[in-house]
Amino acid sequence: MKKEGFPKSLRIKNKKEWDEVIKKGERFSSHKLLVIRLKTEEKENKFGVALSSGLKGAVKRNRIKRILREILRRNKDRFLSGEKVILIYRSKVTEISYHEILNEFSGLF
Template sequence: MKKDYRIKKNHEFSRVFDKGVSSANRQFVVYVLDKPEQSHFRVGITVSKKMGNAVVRNRIKRVLREILHEIGSQLVQEKDYIIIARKPIVDMSYKDIKKSLRHVLRVAGVWKGS
């Protein structure tokens, strides 16, 4: 994922948490903040230490970044997203993770795809 598409700084995460709207399912919590001055979306990914060791957490983040790379064109572009992974995702396949992420993005009202 390109640098322009990432949220890395703590104050940027805090702004999305404070002013954004959250939606959730069993596997994810997604916070969405409207940023009309941006031409593209930005994403921050959070995986708790409760999920497992660094290898497990980094694998989950890599999978989520790849899914976002695939479906990024189907998201509303002028927004910031924070995606928080929950425990059930550890045992899920790539296909199931993608399906669950699309579901929570539909619930959040930011999915433009079919």
């Protein structure tokens, strides 16, 4: 396994897991980001990424998703073992840098 990867085993994949985290999780929000965390009995953390439905243009949407996954990958040690975390980008601004999103994320904890 790649050391710097974001493997599928670390992703929240099915709707049941998503709904559980959204319904029961603890929320932290800023102007552009919403983080929902749920402590579970599992050993590994799992992560999910979502965007506001109003973002137009697949290229821009996918770029923001890549940035969000990279932020989660580089900061996964900040979360307790067994947490499920969903990171939601809720701004309609698509011209945003990695560092701007990272600053918003860092301000949440």
